Amino acid sequence: FIQIPTTLLSQVDASVGGKTGVNNRFGKNLIGAFYQPKAVYIDIDFLDTLPKREFSAGVAEIIKMAVMFDADYFEFLEDADLSDKETLKRVIGRSIELKAWVVNQDEKEAGIRAVLNYGHTFAHVIENETEYKKYLHGEAVAIGIVMANRLAHKLGLMGVEQMERVKSLLIKHSLPIEYNIEDIDAFYDKFFLDKKSANSKIKFILPEGIGSFEVRDDIDEDIVKSILI
Numbered sequence: 538f539i540q541i542p543t544t545l546l547s548q549v550d551a552s553v554g555g556k557t558g559v560n561n562r563f564g565k566n567l568i569g570a571f572y573q574p575k576a577v578y579i580d581i582d583f584l585d586t587l588p589k590r591e592f593s594a595g596v597a598e599i600i601k602m603a604v605m606f607d608a609d610y611f612e613f614l615e616d617a618d619l620s621d622k623e624t625l626k627r628v629i630g631r632s633i634e635l636k637a638w639v640v641n642q643d644e645k646e647a648g649i650r651a652v653l654n655y656g657h658t659f660a661h662v663i664e665n666e667t668e669y670k671k672y673l674h675g676e677a678v679a680i681g682i683v684m685a686n687r688l689a690h691k692l693g694l695m696g697v698e699q700m701e702r703v704k705s706l707l708i709k710h711s712l713p714i715e716y717n718i719e720d721i722d723a724f725y726d727k728f729f730l731d732k733k734s735a736n737s738k739i740k741f742i743l744p745e746g747i748g749s750f751e752v753r754d755d756i757d758e759d760i761v762k763s764i765l766i
Contacts, residue, residue, distance in 0.1 A: 540574040543583040545595025546675050549602070549632035552577045554640040554650075560669070564730040565661045571645050579633075581625055589711070592619075594675025596710040599628060601655050601682060602635045604703060608748025610635075615706055652750050655742040656681035662727040663716050672713070679712035687764040689743040692756070699747050721765045725758065 542552035558569030584592065596619065603611035610631055619625050636653070643650040660681030664672060672680075686703055689695040707714055718724045728739045738754040739761075745751045 538574045540577040545592050546598055548579050548629055550598040553633055553636045593710045593712050594673040597675035597679040597712055599632050602632050604744050604747055605652050605655050605750045606635050611747050652742050656685050659684040676713050679707045680716045683714045691764055694743055694745045718765050721762050
């Protein structure tokens with residue numbers, strides 16, 4: 538099994554780590570296995586034919602890695618021109634290094650690998666509500682990142698300036714940052730379909746500033762619902 542990813546999202550994230558999964562009517566990636574590829578070959582020339590929207594969706598996963606693990610990398614991304622191939626190579630390389638570092642510590646998501654789901658707890662609900670038709674995965678993740686940041690701010694983990702920096706970088710890459718929640722109670726209930734939820738507790742991956750993180754499963758329902766606007 539050899540991976541030859543042809544989208545930016547798969548090059549920086551999905552192709553590395555051995556996670557294979559399928560969706561069912563209850564949610565995303567709820568059925569699957571871990572099967573490591575023998576090799577991953579990445580050629581950025583594939584990206585020359587990638588639609589802009591698909592490219593941007595991949596950038597969301599790049600931003601995710603930077604916010605969670607590397608403040609200097611995030612600062613680099615703020616000024617980086619990803620249309621420059623050498624810069625793009627550097628960005629893809631750094632994203633893979635970070636993902637591989639995490640996976641090497643926790644192949645089967647028993648601990649730190651769950652941090653790679655920053656923004657995804659919210660994103661999976663958004664994808665479910667829109668039947669996987671309105672948003673690309675990376676677009677839903679971008680909105681989920683904004684929601685996670687809002688919750689982090691509510692809990693005193695992230696300042697307004699840091700929230701705005703992340704939001705500005707998402708906007709720079711034409712990613713959506715807002716989602717209209719029609720029924721907050723129904724949205725909240727769908728959190729329990731997430732693969733990270735267990736024992737009636739929802740696990741939230743939250744930024745602690747930029748470059749660090751906190752994993753919480755003890756956040757009061759009312760606090761979570763207060764940021765679902």
